[in-house]
Amino acid sequence: MKSFWQDLPKPFFALAPMEDVTDSVFRQMVASCAKPYVFFTEFTSVEGLCSRGKDKIIHQFQFTETERPIIAQIWGMQPENYYQVAKLITRLGFAGIDINMGCPERVVLKHGACAGLINNRPFASEIIKATQAGADQLPVSVKTRIGLNTIITDDWIPFLLSHNLDALTIHGRTARELSDVPCHWEEIKKAVELRNKLNPNTVIIGNGDVEDYADGIKKVNEYKVDGVMIGRGIFKNLWAFSQKSQEPKTLEEMLQLLLRHAQLFTKTWGEKKNFLVLRRFFKIYASGFPRASVLREQLITTHSLDEVEKIVAEFTTGRL
Numbered sequence: 001m002k003s004f005w006q007d008l009p010k011p012f013f014a015l016a017p018m019e020d021v022t023d024s025v026f027r028q029m030v031a032s033c034a035k036p037y038v039f040f041t042e043f044t045s046v047e048g049l050c051s052r053g054k055d056k057i058i059h060q061f062q063f064t065e066t067e068r069p070i071i072a073q074i075w076g077m078q079p080e081n082y083y084q085v086a087k088l089i090t091r092l093g094f095a096g097i098d099i100n101m102g103c104p105e106r107v108v109l110k111h112g113a114c115a116g117l118i119n120n121r122p123f124a125s126e127i128i129k130a131t132q133a134g135a136d137q138l139p140v141s142v143k144t145r146i147g148l149n150t151i152i153t154d155d156w157i158p159f160l161l162s163h164n165l166d167a168l169t170i171h172g173r174t175a176r177e178l179s180d181v182p183c184h185w186e187e188i189k190k191a192v193e194l195r196n197k198l199n200p201n202t203v204i205i206g207n208g209d210v211e212d213y214a215d216g217i218k219k220v221n222e223y224k225v226d227g228v229m230i231g232r233g234i235f236k237n238l239w240a241f242s243q244k245s246q247e248p249k250t251l252e253e254m255l256q257l258l259l260r261h262a263q264l265f266t267k268t269w270g271e272k273k274n275f276l277v278l279r280r281f282f283k284i285y286a287s288g289f290p291r292a293s294v295l296r297e298q299l300i301t302t303h304s305l306d307e308v309e310k311i312v313a314e315f316t317t318g319r320l
């Protein structure tokens with residue numbers, strides 16, 4: 001059967017999953033500026049979702065109509081939990097399920113999860129198969145890196161391709177490299193060539209250091225990926241997915257967006273999320289205009305929407 005991934009126009013763009021960043025609220029903000037073809041949730045633990053603590057994390061699977069199509073990203077250790085959560089994801093109306101095999105954080109690697117699976121093939125295989133069994137007709141994809149400590153594209157990618165994945169996102173660095181070195185896009189190209197030979201049905205998404213739409217198109221032309229995923233580029237440019245080169249935004253536009261984000265955050269999450277989480281977004285909006293740093297210094301002291309609104313009002317009327 002043709003999957004959702006094959007129906008996407010090529011090339012397509014996706015917003016990267018980013019923990020504590022790409023929640024429903026931020027995805028709505030991105031969609032209102034320039035919408036990518038696909039969204040992902042933050043990575044969410046299958047063990048957590050199958051435990052009594054489920055209510056504390058299920059909000060990570062919250063989304064609105066404007067965020068469709070959206071893929072649920074999961075991680076964890078127990079194949080049985082992947083199976084159960086795949087069933088849950090199917091019921092929640094996601095377009096697909098993505099398994100995280102790339103996160104390099106020490107806490108997850110300690111358990112052998114995420115990027116730890118790169119060097120544990122039998123277990124990686126079990127997890128993919130359990131997810132596919134629970135997913136029924138829903139497409140299953142993997143997001144990974146090109147190795148744990150050394151580059152092993154030639155070995156790891158054919159292994160993944162042998163599992164009939166619907167899509168495969170490749171972040172062109174090893175886990176050890178974190179994001180500290182330039183992305184090895186030539187390795188991503190190698191993965192595309194392997195795909196062409198071994199399993200033409202798997203859609204390949206390239207990821208790493210892509211700044212915006214124009215940069216993404218350059219990467220598509222050079223490295224032949226089907227789609228491109230942008231992560232940190234969105235922090236510098238909320239219009240990263242726009243096909244038009246953007247005029248510089250006015251101070252008023254940026255402050256309106258900042259207020260909308262703070263209001264939507266408060267309305268959506270209420271007490272569920274600590275307001276301090278919002279502080280990390282202020283730099284996105286309060287940048288690129290005179291005295292932006294003065295505004296930022298004040299914004300990062302806020303604890304509530306009221307305080308944000310007051311500071312923005314003082315700034316725009318010249319009292320700050």
Ligand SMILES: Cc1cc2nc3c(=O)[nH]c(=O)nc-3n(C[C@H](O)[C@H](O)[C@H](O)COP(=O)(O)O)c2cc1C
Binds near residue numbers: 020100207208209233
């Ligand atoms: C703050 C932050 C959180 C991240 N959280 C996740 C995550 O939950 N799941 C995931 O697969 N990757 C996660 N990543 C990795 C990104 O999805 C992406 O692969 C990486 O940033 C490289 O792309 P970029 O150079 O476009 O940023 C995260 C990255 C950042 C910066």
